[in-house]
Amino acid sequence: MMRRPIRAAVAVVATAFLVPLLTASPAPALSGPRPTDGARKPADCRPALQVLASLPGSGGSQIKGLGPKALAVGASRGLPVYWTGTRVHRVPLPAGFTGGEVAAVNAKGLMVGSLHAAGRTTAFSYRAGARAVTLLPEGAHAADVNDQGLIVGDAVKDGSLVGLEWEGTRILRRLAPPAGYALTSVTALNNAGQIAGSGEAVKDDESWSAGLVWPARRGAAAVPLQRFWPAGVPYDFWYPRDIDRAGRIVGTHDYTRLDTRTPTQWLPPYTTESEPGLLGERTSGTFEAISPTTNVSVGTASDSHMVGPFPPETAPPEQAQIWPGTGPLLALPRLSPEGASQAYAVSDDQRVGGSAADARSTTRAVIWTCALRQAYRP
Numbered sequence: 001m002m003r004r005p006i007r008a009a010v011a012v013v014a015t016a017f018l019v020p021l022l023t024a025s026p027a028p029a030l031s032g033p034r035p036t037d038g039a040r041k042p043a044d045c046r047p048a049l050q051v052l053a054s055l056p057g058s059g060g061s062q063i064k065g066l067g068p069k070a071l072a073v074g075a076s077r078g079l080p081v082y083w084t085g086t087r088v089h090r091v092p093l094p095a096g097f098t099g100g101e102v103a104a105v106n107a108k109g110l111m112v113g114s115l116h117a118a119g120r121t122t123a124f125s126y127r128a129g130a131r132a133v134t135l136l137p138e139g140a141h142a143a144d145v146n147d148q149g150l151i152v153g154d155a156v157k158d159g160s161l162v163g164l165e166w167e168g169t170r171i172l173r174r175l176a177p178p179a180g181y182a183l184t185s186v187t188a189l190n191n192a193g194q195i196a197g198s199g200e201a202v203k204d205d206e207s208w209s210a211g212l213v214w215p216a217r218r219g220a221a222a223v224p225l226q227r228f229w230p231a232g233v234p235y236d237f238w239y240p241r242d243i244d245r246a247g248r249i250v251g252t253h254d255y256t257r258l259d260t261r262t263p264t265q266w267l268p269p270y271t272t273e274s275e276p277g278l279l280g281e282r283t284s285g286t287f288e289a290i291s292p293t294t295n296v297s298v299g300t301a302s303d304s305h306m307v308g309p310f311p312p313e314t315a316p317p318e319q320a321q322i323w324p325g326t327g328p329l330l331a332l333p334r335l336s337p338e339g340a341s342q343a344y345a346v347s348d349d350q351r352v353g354g355s356a357a358d359a360r361s362t363t364r365a366v367i368w369t370c371a372l373r374q375a376y377r378p
Helices: none
Strands: 048-051 061-066 069-077 079-084 087-090 099-105 111-119 121-125 139-143 152-159 160-167 170-175 180-189 195-203 206-214 223-225 235-243 250-254 260-266 297-302 321-325 340-346 352-357 364-367
Touching: 069 364, 079 111, 099 121, 111 152, 121 139, 121 152, 152 180, 160 180, 160 195, 180 206, 195 235, 206 250, 250 297, 260 297, 297 352, 321 352
Parallel strands: 061 099, 061 340, 061 364, 079 099, 099 139, 139 180, 180 235, 206 235, 321 340
Antiparallel strands: 048 364, 061 069, 061 352, 069 079, 069 099, 079 087, 099 111, 111 121, 111 139, 139 152, 152 160, 160 170, 180 195, 195 206, 206 223, 235 250, 250 260, 297 321, 297 340, 340 352, 352 364
16 A cells, blocks of 8 residues: 555644634745636635644544535544544544544545554444444445445455445445456545455566456456556556546556656546656655546655655655646645645545644644645645
8 A cells, every 4th residue: 555654743723713824834826827627616715724623642633534514534643533624523432442544434424444453453434423333344444435325445354355345234245356466455436336446466477566446337347457567567556546426546656666656547448547747846746536526636745765856855845736637736835834744635625635744743634725726836
């Protein structure tokens, strides 16, 4: 799976509802016209960097999914949580479990994620205010949920990863990889029922990685996403992360030989892939999510330790990035001038959820509202 650095955090936001952009690092003026796109812009859309509360204790907070009516989900201090507005709420832990995260939420408020205890993880679903979570049979991780309430994730059986799709607490189908592949992830599900993930194949002394998509109909075989190299290229790894209602898939190409990651998009019928580039002069980056219908993608820009800059410590911190579907990738403002930031979720109304470090290097859960209006070319 892709690396997701989490930085230490120790403070709690108690009062602020919206942190205006003047409290974040200023965004340089765009060179040229601002990006245009088909995303919905509500009449009351106000570009801002919203900071959400954290649970008491040490550790970071981050948003992993955006739901309806100011509902957001993720983790705080290593525990699964959800937010209503800026207020944080714990997800109740069953006896024996010590932490976890909420990975996704649908338009009806159904949350899914994973809990962990000593030596094991368990998939769960949950609704705000419920007294207990619902454990999903056989599941180790629940990665995504669509608006019909279907859930996808994985389990480990006999040392191998197994993909699962649930309807409520019933296993609807087992997600087999294509012939010759072993499953390495199940990551996303759209409202059409298509599922995205990844796999690796081995033949003789050769191995290769490919993104995968499962058609919506049950029993249909998974299809490898181009471009993969079934000719012995062990350095390329493909990680689809999200899929929108039209079947557009976004993720990351990880070229491990040079420690470079590149944001990647696959479009139906998945016979090719495209890489829209990197943010400014950055040498690495990811796509983590795509909006349900408006083709806006988000992720995180970083730098390769092998490609540069040199020396490596001169590289700027990671930065949340956004792509409106055409043109260059754009940066989202930092919470503090030297603070790292990451983006993990995006909605049709241009909210982007993720995390950002403040001036004390405390990692906060944040939402960029009206995100494309405050995005800029670095």
